[in-house]
Amino acid sequence: MPPPASPPPKANKPYFFYGHRTPSQNRPTVRGGLFSNRQTLKPQKPPSKPSIPFDIHKWDPHFLPQNPSPPPSPSPSFSFSSSPRLSPIARFIIDAFRKNRHTWGPSVVSELNKLRRVPPTLVAEVLKLQTNPTLASKFFHWAGKQKGFHHNFASYNAFAYCLNRSNRFRAADQLPELMDSQGKPPSEKQFEILIRMHSDANRGLRVYYVYEKMKKFGVKPRVFLYNRVMDALVKTDHLDLALSVYDDFREDGLVEEAVTFMILIKGLCKAGRIDEMLEVLERMRVNLCKPDVFAYTALVRMLVPEGNLDGCLRVWEEMKKDKVQADVMAYATIIIGLSKGGRVEEGYEFFKEMKSKGHLIDRAIYGSLIESFVAEKKIGVAFDLLKDLVNSGYRADLEIYNSLIEGLCNVNKIEKAYKLFQVTIKEGLEPNFLSVKPLLLCYAKAKKMEELFKLLKQMEKLGFPVIDDLAKFLSLLVKEGPLVALEAFTHLKAKGYISVEMYNILMDSLHKVGEIKKALLLFDEMNASNLKPDSFTYSITILCHVDLGKIQEACEYHNKIIEMSCIPSVAAYSFLAKGLCKIGEIDAGMMLVRDCLANIDSGPMEFKYSLTIIHSCKSNDAEKVIEVLNEMMQQGCPLDIVACAAVISGMSKHGTIEEARKVFSNLRDRRLLTEADTIVYDELLINHTKQRTADLVLSGIKLFGLESKLKSKGFKSSDDSDKMHFVGTLYTGRCFPKEPKRRFVKHNSPLLLISQEQNQLAKAMKFEVS
Numbered sequence: 001m002p003p004p005a006s007p008p009p010k011a012n013k014p015y016f017f018y019g020h021r022t023p024s025q026n027r028p029t030v031r032g033g034l035f036s037n038r039q040t041l042k043p044q045k046p047p048s049k050p051s052i053p054f055d056i057h058k059w060d061p062h063f064l065p066q067n068p069s070p071p072p073s074p075s076p077s078f079s080f081s082s083s084p085r086l087s088p089i090a091r092f093i094i095d096a097f098r099k100n101r102h103t104w105g106p107s108v109v110s111e112l113n114k115l116r117r118v119p120p121t122l123v124a125e126v127l128k129l130q131t132n133p134t135l136a137s138k139f140f141h142w143a144g145k146q147k148g149f150h151h152n153f154a155s156y157n158a159f160a161y162c163l164n165r166s167n168r169f170r171a172a173d174q175l176p177e178l179m180d181s182q183g184k185p186p187s188e189k190q191f192e193i194l195i196r197m198h199s200d201a202n203r204g205l206r207v208y209y210v211y212e213k214m215k216k217f218g219v220k221p222r223v224f225l226y227n228r229v230m231d232a233l234v235k236t237d238h239l240d241l242a243l244s245v246y247d248d249f250r251e252d253g254l255v256e257e258a259v260t261f262m263i264l265i266k267g268l269c270k271a272g273r274i275d276e277m278l279e280v281l282e283r284m285r286v287n288l289c290k291p292d293v294f295a296y297t298a299l300v301r302m303l304v305p306e307g308n309l310d311g312c313l314r315v316w317e318e319m320k321k322d323k324v325q326a327d328v329m330a331y332a333t334i335i336i337g338l339s340k341g342g343r344v345e346e347g348y349e350f351f352k353e354m355k356s357k358g359h360l361i362d363r364a365i366y367g368s369l370i371e372s373f374v375a376e377k378k379i380g381v382a383f384d385l386l387k388d389l390v391n392s393g394y395r396a397d398l399e400i401y402n403s404l405i406e407g408l409c410n411v412n413k414i415e416k417a418y419k420l421f422q423v424t425i426k427e428g429l430e431p432n433f434l435s436v437k438p439l440l441l442c443y444a445k446a447k448k449m450e451e452l453f454k455l456l457k458q459m460e461k462l463g464f465p466v467i468d469d470l471a472k473f474l475s476l477l478v479k480e481g482p483l484v485a486l487e488a489f490t491h492l493k494a495k496g497y498i499s500v501e502m503y504n505i506l507m508d509s510l511h512k513v514g515e516i517k518k519a520l521l522l523f524d525e526m527n528a529s530n531l532k533p534d535s536f537t538y539s540i541t542i543l544c545h546v547d548l549g550k551i552q553e554a555c556e557y558h559n560k561i562i563e564m565s566c567i568p569s570v571a572a573y574s575f576l577a578k579g580l581c582k583i584g585e586i587d588a589g590m591m592l593v594r595d596c597l598a599n600i601d602s603g604p605m606e607f608k609y610s611l612t613i614i615h616s617c618k619s620n621d622a623e624k625v626i627e628v629l630n631e632m633m634q635q636g637c638p639l640d641i642v643a644c645a646a647v648i649s650g651m652s653k654h655g656t657i658e659e660a661r662k663v664f665s666n667l668r669d670r671r672l673l674t675e676a677d678t679i680v681y682d683e684l685l686i687n688h689t690k691q692r693t694a695d696l697v698l699s700g701i702k703l704f705g706l707e708s709k710l711k712s713k714g715f716k717s718s719d720d721s722d723k724m725h726f727v728g729t730l731y732t733g734r735c736f737p738k739e740p741k742r743r744f745v746k747h748n749s750p751l752l753l754i755s756q757e758q759n760q761l762a763k764a765m766k767f768e769v770s
Contacts, residue, residue, distance in 0.1 A: 086125065086129075087122070087125060089115065089118075089122055090122060090125045090126050092111075092115070093112065093115075093118075093122075093126050093139075094126065094129065096108055096111035096112060097135060099111075102132050102135055103135065104134070104135055104138035104139070109142065112142065117146065117149075118143050118146065118149075120143075120149070120150070120151055120152040120154060120155045121152075121154060121155075123139070123140065123143045123151070123155040123158070124152075124154040124155040124157070124158040125158075126139065127139070127140065127155065127158035127159050127161075127162045128158050128161070128162075130162050131162075131165060131166060132166070133162065133163055133166040133168045133171070136159065136162045136163070137159075140155070140159050143155075144182070150182070150183070150184070151179075151182065151184065152184075153184075153187070153189065153190070156175060156178075156179055156184070156186075156190065157189075157190065157193055159172075159175065160172045160175050160190070160193055160194065160197075161193070161197075163175075164197045169197065169198065169201070169203070169206065172194060172197070173194060173206070173209065173210060173213070175190065175194075176190060176191070176213060176217060180217070185217070186217060186219070187219070188214075188219050188220075188221060188222065188225065191210055191211075191213075191214045191217075191219060191221070191225070192221075192225055192228075194210045195207050195210050195211070195225065195228055195229060195232070196228065198210065198232065199228060199229075199231070199232035199235075202232075202235065202236055203232075203236075204232050204233050204235065204236025204237075204238045204241075205236075205238065207229055207232040207233065208229070208233060208238070208241050208245075211229050211245065215248075220252060223249075223254050223255070223256075223257055223260065226245065226246075226248075226249045226254065226260070227257070227259050227260055227263060229242075229245050230242045230245050230246060230249075230260070230263050230264070230267075231263050233245065233267075234263055234264075234266060234267035234270070237270075239267045239268070239270075239271050239273075242263075242264070242267055243264075246260075246264060255287075256284075256287065256288065257288070258284070258288060258289060261280060261281075261283070261284040261288065262291070262295055262298075264277075264280050265277050265280050265281060265284075265291075265295075265299065266298065266299065266302055268280065269299050269302050269303055269308075269311065269315075270302055270306065272306065272308050272311065274308070274310075274311045274314055278314070278318065281318060285322070290322045290324070291319075291322065291324070292324065293319075293324050293325065293326060293327050293330060296315060296316075296318075296319040296324060296326070296330065297326075297327065297329050297330040297333065299315045300312050300315055300316070300330060300333050300334055300337075301333050303315065303337075304333060304334070304336075304337035307341060309337060309338060309341045309343060312334055312337060312338075313346075316334060327359075328354075328359050328360060328362070331350060331353075331354040331359060331365075332362055332364065332365055334347070334350055335347045335350045335351055335354070335365050335368065335369070336364065336365065336368045338350070339368040339369055339371070339372040340368060340372070342372075344369060344372035344373060344376065347368075347369060347372070348369060348381075351365065351369060361392065363389065363394050363397070366385055366386075366388070366389045366394070366400070367397070367399060367400050367403075369382075369385055370382045370385050370386060370400055370403055370404065371399075371400075371403045373385070373407075374403045374404060374406065374407035374410075377407065377410060377411060379404075379407045379408060379411060379413075382403075382404060382407060383404070386400065386404065395427070396427075397429075398424065398429045398430070398431065398432070398435070401420060401421075401423070401424045401429065401435070402432075402434045402435050404420055405417045405420050405421055405435060405438055405439070406434075406437075406438040408420065408438075409438035409439060409441070409442045410438070412442070414439065414442045414443070414446070414448075414451075417438065417439060417442075418439060418451075418455075421435060421436070421439065425462070430462075431462065433464070433469050433472060436455060436459060436464075436469070437472075437473065437476065439455055440452060440455065440473045441473070441476060441477060441480075443455070444473075444477055444484070444485075444488045445480065445484070447487075449488075449491045452491075453495060456470075456497070466497070467497065467499050467502075468501075470492065470497055470499075470502060471499060471501040471502050471505060474488070474489065474502055474505045474506065475505050478505060478506070478509040482506065482509040482510050482512075482513050482515065483515075485505075485506060485509065486506055486510070486518070489502065489506055498529070498531065499531070500526070500531050500532070500533065500534055500537065503522055503523075503525075503526045503531070503533075503537065504534075504536050504537055504540065506519075506522055507519040507522050507523060507537070507540045507541075507544075508540050510522070511540060511543055511544055511547075516544045516547055516548060519540065519544050520541070520544050523537065523540075523541050523544075534564075534566075535561045535564060535566035535567065535568065535569075536569065538557045538558075538560055538561045538568070538572075539561070539568045539569040539571065539572035540572075541554075541557050542554045542557050542558060542568065542572040542575060542576055543571060543572060543575050545557070546575040546576055546578070546579040547575075549579075551576075551579045551580060551583055551585075554575075554576055554579060555576070558572070558576060567599045567600065570596070570600060570603065570604060573592060573593075573595075573596035573600075573603075573604075573607075574596075574604055574606075574607075574642075576592060577589045577592045577593055577596070577607075577642055578640065578641050578642055580592065581641045581642060581644075581645035581684075582641060584684055584687055584688065586645045586648055586649050586684065586688050587649065587688075589642065589645055590610070590614070590645065590646065590649050593607045593610050593611065593642065593646075594611070597611070605632075605635060605636075605637045606632070606637045606638075606640060606642055606643060607642070609628065609631075609632040609635075609637060609643060609646075610642050610643055610645075610646035611646070612628050612632075613625060613628050613629070613632075613643060613646040613647055613650060614646050614649060614650035614653075614654075615650075616628050616650070617647070617649075617650025617651050617653070617654045617655050617659075618650070618654045618655075620651075620654060620655035620656060620659055621659065622659045622660075622662035622663045622666070625647060625650075625651075625659075625663050626663060626666055629643065629663075629667070633672075639667065639672050639673070644664070644673075644681050645684070647660055647663050647664070648660060648681065648684055648685045648688050649688070651663075651685070652685065652688050652689045652692050653692070657685060657686070657689060660685050661682065661685070664678050664681050664682065664685075665678070
């Protein structure tokens with residue numbers, strides 16, 4: 001008989017432990033145990049759209065997305081009234097300011113009068129958030145007028161901070177007087193706040209001003225505040241004032257702290273007063289303690305930028321005297337400082353000492369030593385350092401390789417330099433122009449053009465901007481001589497390596513050494529090629545033509561620059577103005593002076609004084625003109641033809657010939673002008689006065705309508721008869737005509753210099769012609 005079937009097991013009744021409630025973010029589900037397998041539901045993030053990579057070719061600046069991003073929420077600093085930190089009454093006051101557009105007025109006063117009372121704590125709470133100094137001042141004084149109201153220290157301090165935030169620090173400095181007048185004498189805390197605000201803004205003199213005011217109120221600062229004042233004065237290079245504050249410190253009977261001594265020591269080191277610094281350091285040892293390695297390192301780092309290497313070594317000796325072990329930072333600072341200061345041998349000794357102590361040597365130390373040894377042409381030691389650098393596990397950077405390549409080229413080891421250049425490429429470094437510059441210069445000087453072109457091909461493969469780099473190369477090669485650069489450029493031109501900048505560099509260098517014809521040949525060659533000259537090219541051409549005395553051609557190239565909507569160089573303006581004045585075209589020269597000062601931010605000083613001279617001529621007083629000339633020469637401007645032409649132009653227009661001659665006679669007597677120059681300027685003065693008078697006669701004839709009467713008597717005029725000189729041709733784009741023949745006419749007046757057609761005019765008016 002089969003055994004009776006066992007009753008089915010009873011299902012467990014769900015309760016807290018076995019039941020499975022609906023999970024939520026804050027109530028995780030527990031499965032399998034009391035504290036195991038906790039699962040927390042995380043809020044699902046909306047699926048983000050895949051980002052499309054930006055393509056600049058498809059970018060449209062006028063395209064606006066359909067769903068623009070919402071504007072950023074205002075920062076808490078601009079929503080003071082909704083800030084949870086403010087009390088409700090403070091929010092009410094700030095809302096009243098906002099409703100009245102942050103300006104004080106009757107509406108704001110009426111809103112504030114609704115409050116029963118505004119206590120000082122509430123005033124401080126409102127002022128802490130104000131940025132309008134005018135509104136804050138009005139509110140501060142309104143609160144003080146309340147019946148039985150007295151400001152406390154918190155409200156005064158908040159008002160000081162408010163004024164300082166608005167850069168009204170001078171008004172904030174007057175708060176101690178305001179507190180004293182209102183029966184609340186300032187304490188040390190108020191002065192500390194003012195000193196801290198000024199020191200943070202590096203206003204050392206204002207710190208000293210507050211300190212002096214502090215003494216007037218009879219408040220004695222603590223050691224901390226003394227340190228703050230002296231530190232601010234030292235940082236702003238007012239060491240003498242800091243030492244006077246230290247004298248007051250000692251008179252008050254206070255005891256120095258380590259910070260006090262270090263502030264003074266740093267200030268004396270920065271000023272280079274090493275002997276006084278050592279005295280303070282000895283006093284610190286006796287009275288307090290010895291400086292630690294961080295203090296000594298700070299002193300060394302302060303002396304190195306000042307170039308006081310002797311002071312660095314004296315500080316180092318003091319550190320050894322105190323048996324302080326230098327760390328890596330101290331060694332690195334003094335080694336790099338000595339290397340860059342031209343004392344690499346002493347820096348190398350510190351390097352050996354550092355290595356013997358087992359310190360980790362930074363790659364920057366190796367780099368500074370290698371660069372300094374290369375500068376002294378000690379290539380062997382530099383390569384030993386490179387080997388030591390590699391053995392130490394470092395990888396040489398590009399700057400180290402560049403300095404070594406330059407050093408090898410300087411000792412004429414070009415093949416080794418080229419091999420080292422190949423090493424930089426194999427190591428994955430990206431060479432730059434500094435890497436190939438020494439090689440290019442050596443190949444050009446040795447006339448090894450095949451190796452130079454081979455290097456250029458390799459530069460093209462590496463992605464160098466070859467044409468731009470060749471322009472830099474020529475600018476360095478012209479220092480060896482323009483003819484050397486010209487020969488190298490001839491070979492480069494045959495291979496197609498040409499540019500406008502390269503032509504400009506060569507033309508400028510040839511002009512400086514007096515090879516003007518060769519410079520103009522290069523200009524003609526550039527015009528014959530596909531290159532288009534720029535404004536600098538035309539400026540150099542102007543210099544060349546002025547030196548050759550071809551002022552007409554120089555004016556043509558000036559006009560071409562103006563047609564290009566460009567501005568000539570300062571040298572072109574100066575040369576052309578002097579050239580125009582030399583041939584007697586003084587008005588055109590002065591017009592060029594005005595054009596230069598109008599187009600160039602910082603024009604020549606002699607041009608500025610030329611306009612001052614013309615202005616002083618309006619007084620028709622030679623003494624005033626001489627005063628201007630003396631001032632010009634005191635400023636380092638030589639007395640040139642432009643200044644003398646300004647005297648001629650100003651006196652012929654505003655003064656008389658006699659006063660102008662007085663000026664030139666004074667300059668001749670003082671031996672600033674030779675006798676020959678005085679005669680030349682006198683002739684220019686007479687001729688320019690005649691020209692101006694002749695122009696006035698022609699203008700008067702046209703004004704009174706006498707041209708028809710002259711024509712009836714046989715006088716024939718042409719379009720260019722009144723244009724005997726080229727005033728204005730610089731801007732019309734036309735060159736001035738050839739100078740017509742001139743004769744002299746007498747008519748109870750100074751001699752008039754006139755042309756042949758003006759001579760016909762004189763005959764028609766029954767003038768006596770000589």
